[in-house]
Amino acid sequence: MTTTSEQLIQDLVERTRLNINEAEKFSNFSNEKLNHKIKYDSWSILECFEHLNLYGDFYIPELKSRIENSKSLPNVNFKSGIIGNYFAKMMLPKDKLNKMKTLKDKNPIGSQLDRTTIARFIRQQEEMLKLLDTSRHIDLNKTKTAISISKLIKLKLGDTFRFVIYHNERHMAQANKVLDSKNLKAA
Numbered sequence: 001m002t003t004t005s006e007q008l009i010q011d012l013v014e015r016t017r018l019n020i021n022e023a024e025k026f027s028n029f030s031n032e033k034l035n036h037k038i039k040y041d042s043w044s045i046l047e048c049f050e051h052l053n054l055y056g057d058f059y060i061p062e063l064k065s066r067i068e069n070s071k072s073l074p075n076v077n078f079k080s081g082i083i084g085n086y087f088a089k090m091m092l093p094k095d096k097l098n099k100m101k102t103l104k105d106k107n108p109i110g111s112q113l114d115r116t117t118i119a120r121f122i123r124q125q126e127e128m129l130k131l132l133d134t135s136r137h138i139d140l141n142k143t144k145t146a147i148s149i150s151k152l153i154k155l156k157l158g159d160t161f162r163f164v165i166y167h168n169e170r171h172m173a174q175a176n177k178v179l180d181s182k183n184l185k186a187a
Contacts, residue, residue: 016129080156
C-alpha cells in the first residue's frame with residue numbers, strides 16, 4: 001500500500017474518532033448488558049474493550065517513545081512494508097469475523113469489568129489522536145516500532161498505527177455483534 005503520509009494519518013484519525021463515538025455509545029449501557037456473552041467462552045462487550053486496553057498498554061507507550069525519539073524528517077509518501085501491510089490487513093474487520101487466537105496476557109475472559117473499562121479505552125484513543133497528530137512531524141517509513149509479540153520484529157510507524165487502529169475496529173465490530181445477539185439495544 002502506498003499513499004501520502006497525510007492521507008494515511010487523516011484516515012487513521014477518522015477511524016479513531018469513529019471508535020471513540022462507538023465506545024461512547026456503549027458507555028450508556030448497564031454493566032449487565034455490557035457483560036452479556038453470546039456463549040460462555042466468548043467475550044462480552046467489556047471484555048472486547050479490555051482486550052483493546054491491554055494492547056493499548058503496550059502500543060501507546062511504544063508509539064510515544066518512538067515518535068519522541070525519532071530524528072527523521074517527515075516524508076510526503078508512506079509505503080507500507082510487506083510484514084506490516086500483512087498484519088494490518090489481517091486486522092481489518094470482515095463481514096464474518098474470522099477467529100484468531102489471542103495471547104494469554106491479552107485475553108480478558110472472566111475479568112470483573114465495569115464501564116470504567118470503556119472510559120479507559122476512550123482515554124487511550126484520545127492519546128492515540130495526539131500521537132497521530134505528532135507523527136506528522138516525522139517519517140512514518142523510517143521510524144520503527146516493536147510489536148507486542150516480539151521486540152525483535154520492527155514495523156514502520158505507519159504500519160503499526162494501521163495495525164493497532166484496525167485491530168480496534170475489529171473488536172468494535174465484535175462488540176456490536178454481541179450487542180445485536182440478544183437485541184440488547186432495545187433491552
